[in-house]
Amino acid sequence: xxxxxxxxxxxxxxxxxxxxxxxxxxxxxxxxxxxxxxxxxxxxxxxxxxxxxxxxxxxxxxxxxxxxxxxxxxxxxxxxxxxxxxxxxxxxxxxxxxxxxxxxxxxxxxxxxxxxxxxxxxxxxxxxxxxxxxxxxxxxxxxxxxxxxxxxxxxxxxxxxxxxxxxxxxxxxxxxxxxxxxxxxxxxxxxxxxxxxxxxxxxxx
Amino acid sequence: xxxxxxxxxxxxxxxxxxxxxxxxxxxxxxxxxxxxxxxxxxxxxxxxxxxxxxxxxxxxxxxxxxxxxxxxxxxxxxxxxxxxxxxxxxxxxxxxxxxxxxxxxxxxxxxxxxxxxxxxxxxxxxxxxxxxxxxxxxxxxxxxxxxxxxxxxxxxxxxxxxxxxxxxxxxxxxxxxxxxxxxxxxxxxxxxxxxxxxxxxxxxxxxxxxxxxxxx
Ligand SMILES: [Zn+2]
Numbered sequence: 001x002x003x004x005x006x007x008x009x010x011x012x013x014x015x016x017x018x019x020x021x022x023x024x025x026x027x028x029x030x031x032x033x034x035x036x037x038x039x040x041x042x043x044x045x046x047x048x049x050x051x052x053x054x055x056x057x058x059x060x061x062x063x064x065x066x067x068x069x070x071x072x073x074x075x076x077x078x079x080x081x082x083x084x085x086x087x088x089x090x091x092x093x094x095x096x097x098x099x100x101x102x103x104x105x106x107x108x109x110x111x112x113x114x115x116x117x118x119x120x121x122x123x124x125x126x127x128x129x130x131x132x133x134x135x136x137x138x139x140x141x142x143x144x145x146x147x148x149x150x151x152x153x154x155x156x157x158x159x160x161x162x163x164x165x166x167x168x169x170x171x172x173x174x175x176x177x178x179x180x181x182x183x184x185x186x187x188x189x190x191x192x193x194x195x196x197x198x199x200x201x202x203x204x205x
Numbered sequence: 206x207x208x209x210x211x212x213x214x215x216x217x218x219x220x221x222x223x224x225x226x227x228x229x230x231x232x233x234x235x236x237x238x239x240x241x242x243x244x245x246x247x248x249x250x251x252x253x254x255x256x257x258x259x260x261x262x263x264x265x266x267x268x269x270x271x272x273x274x275x276x277x278x279x280x281x282x283x284x285x286x287x288x289x290x291x292x293x294x295x296x297x298x299x300x301x302x303x304x305x306x307x308x309x310x311x312x313x314x315x316x317x318x319x320x321x322x323x324x325x326x327x328x329x330x331x332x333x334x335x336x337x338x339x340x341x342x343x344x345x346x347x348x349x350x351x352x353x354x355x356x357x358x359x360x361x362x363x364x365x366x367x368x369x370x371x372x373x374x375x376x377x378x379x380x381x382x383x384x385x386x387x388x389x390x391x392x393x394x395x396x397x398x399x400x401x402x403x404x405x406x407x408x409x410x411x412x413x414x415x416x417x418x419x420x421x
Contacts, residue, residue, distance in 0.1 A: 006325055006362045023363055039357035039367035043418060052418035056326040056360065062417070097274055097281075097291050105291035105301045107271040146294045146322070148272060149361045155295045172325050172362075196334060198294045198321065 001149050003036060008170040011059045012045075014066030034059070069177040073120070082177065083119035084169040088129040091161035110163055118164050120181055125154065127162060139178075139185035145197040147175035154178070155200070210286035211264055218287075219259035225252060226358055226368060230260045232375035232408075237263070241309040241345040242378065245336075247405055248318035249327050250355035256373050257316065257350055258287065266308040267316035268292045268301060288313075294321070302339055309343055319401060327356035329405060332398050341390045341397060344383030349376040349401065351408035374408045 004020030015029035023036040033044045034054070041059070042051040073082035092111040097104045116129030126136045135156075143155030151165045152174045166174065182201060183194045192203035222228055236242070244265055246257055258265055269289040274281050284291075288308075292301040305315045317340075321333035340347055354371035381397055384390040 001362050001364055003362060006360075023365060036363065036365075039369045045418060053415055054417070055415060056356070057328040058415065058417060060326040094293075095275075097285060099285035103300065104285060104304050105271065105298065106293060107274040107291050108293065108295070109275060144295050148270075149323075153295055159296075161295050195331070198333075199297050199335065202334065 003034065005149070005170040005172050006056060007034060007059050007063065008069070008173045009063050009066060009072070011062035011066070014071065016069075016072040064176075068180065069173045070180060073177065080122045080181075081119065083117055084164075084174070085167040086116060086118055086164035086169075087113035087167070088116040088118070088127060088133065089113040089163045089165075090133065091163075108161060110161075113163075113165060115167075120177065122181065123185065125178075139182045140189055140191070142178075142182060142201065144200050145175065145178045145182065147171045152178070208264070208286075208288075211288055214283075214287050215259050218255050222252070222256050222259055225366065226256065226354070226371040228256055228260070228371045228373065230373045230375075232377075233260065233262070235348055235375045235377050236261055236314075237346055237348070237378065239312065241312050241343070242314045243309075243340055243343060243345055243347045244314055244316045244350055244375075245319050245340070245347055245401060245405070246316065246350040247329055247352060247409075248320055248323050249352065250323065250359045250361070252355045252359050252371070253318075253323075253352050254316075256352060256355065256371060260373055261314070261375075263314045264288055265314040265316040266290050266305060268305070268318065270294050270322075271298075290315075297335070302335075305339060306343065309345055314348075315343075319405075323361045324356070325361060327360065329402065329409075332401065334394060334398075337394050337398050337401070338390050340401075341381055341384040341393050344381065346378035346380060347401070348378050349404040349408060350374065351376070351405050353409060376404055376408045379404060 003023050003025050004018055007025045009016035010018055010027040012032045013030040015027050018025045026033045031046045035042055041054050043054045044051050073080050089110040091108045093109045094106045114129040119126040124136050124138050128134045137156055141157050146153050151163050152171050153163045155161055179197055186194050194203055196202040266288040271291040271293045274284055274291045290301050290304045292298050308315050317336045319332040319336050320330040324330050351374045354369045358369040359366045384393050
C-alpha cells in the first residue's frame with residue numbers, strides 16, 4: 001500500500017508510470033511532487049517549490065481525464081495489451097462462520113499463492129501461474145471484479161475465484177483497467193452499459 | 206439486544222477511537238431507542254466502523270467483506286463478536302441477507318456501507334443495488350450516517366495514520382415502506398438511491414473546491 005497505488009500516473013502531464021515510495025510520488029517527466037503530510041495531500045510543481053493542497057478526488061479525476069490506465073496499455077498500432085507480475089491464488093473452499101451456533105455467513109479460503117503473470121487484451125484476460133493454474137477467459141464471461149487495498153479478485157466461469165497480489169503495480173490501476181475493458185466488451189457485444197461490477201456484473205438500472 | 210462481548214468492545218474501542226482521532230459526534234438522538242433500524246454510511250477508511258458502531262448505543266450488525274474474516278485467527282474470532290456479517294463480494298450472497306433480516310426481526314440494527322467498499326479517493330461512489338433492495342424489502346427506519354475526516358486520518362492506500370479531526374453525523378431516519386414484491390423493489394430502486402445519496406450529502410455539508418495549482 002502506497003500513494004502510488006492511488007496516483008499511478010501523473011495527474012499533471014499524464015506520464016505513466018509515476019515514481020514513488022510510501023506516502024510520496026513524483027513524475028520523471030514534468031517534475032511534480034506529491035506527498036501526504038499531516039493528513040493532507042500536498043503538491044509541488046517542482047521538488048522543493050511551494051506546496052498546494054490537493055484532494056485525492058481531483059488527482060483521480062485528472063488521471064482519468066488523461067486516459068487512466070488505457071494509454072499505457074495501448075500499443076502504437078492501436079492494439080491493447082498490458083501485463084503485470086503477481087502472486088496468484090485460487091479459492092479452494094468456502095467456510096461457514098457461526099457464532100453461538102448460528103450461521104452468519106461464508107468466507108472464502110484461498111490456496112497458496114504462486115508467482116505468475118496476468119495479461120489483458122481487448123477481449124480476454126490471461127492468467128499464467130504455471131501448470132494447471134493457467135487459463136484465458138473472455139471479459140464477457142467474467143462474473144465480478146473487486147479490488148482490495150493490495151489485490152484484485154476476478155470471479156471466473158465455473159464458480160472459480162482468482163486473486164492477484166501485484167508485485168509492482170497498482171491494484172487501483174488494475175481495477176480501473178478491468179472495469180474499462182469489461183465495459184467496452186459489453187458495449188461492443190451490444191449488451192448495454194455496465195453499472196455494477198460486484199457482487200456480479202450488471203447492466204442498466 | 207447487546208451481548209457481553211459487544212458491550213465490552215464498544216467501550217474499549219471507543220477509547221481507541223479517541224486515541225486515534227479527535228472525534229466529534231452529532232445527531233445521536235436520531236438513532237431509534239428501540240426496534241429494528243438500518244444504519245447507512247459512507248466509507249472512506251478502516252476507522253469508519255470503529256467510530257460509527259462505538260458511538261451508537263444500539264447493537265448494529267454491520268456487513269463486512271468476507272475476506273476480512275479469513276485474514277487471520279484474531280479477526281475470525283473478533284468480527285462475529287462485534288456483530289459483523291460476512292458478505293462475499295465476488296458473488297451474490299443470500300446468506301448475508303438472511304443474517305441481516307434475522308437481526309432486524311430480533312429488533313437490532315443493521316449497518317450497511319452503501320458503496321460496498323472503501324472509497325479510493327474519499328468521494329461518495331455509486332451505491333450497491335443489493336443494499337438498496339435490502340432496505341426496500343426490510344421497510345424499517347433508515348438512519349443515514351456520514352463520517353468525515355477519516356480519509357485524512359487513514360485512507361486505504363497507506364499504512365500510516367494521522368490523528369485528524371473526525372465528525373460522525375447521524376441524520377433523521379428515512380422511511381421507505383415495505384416493498385414486498387421484486388417488481389415493487391425494482392421500480393423504487395433508483396428513487397431510493399437518490400434519496401439516500403441526498404441524505405448523506407446533506408450531512409456531509411459543503412466541501413470547499415480547491416483549484417488545481419498552476420504555479421502562476
Ligand atoms: Zn508529469
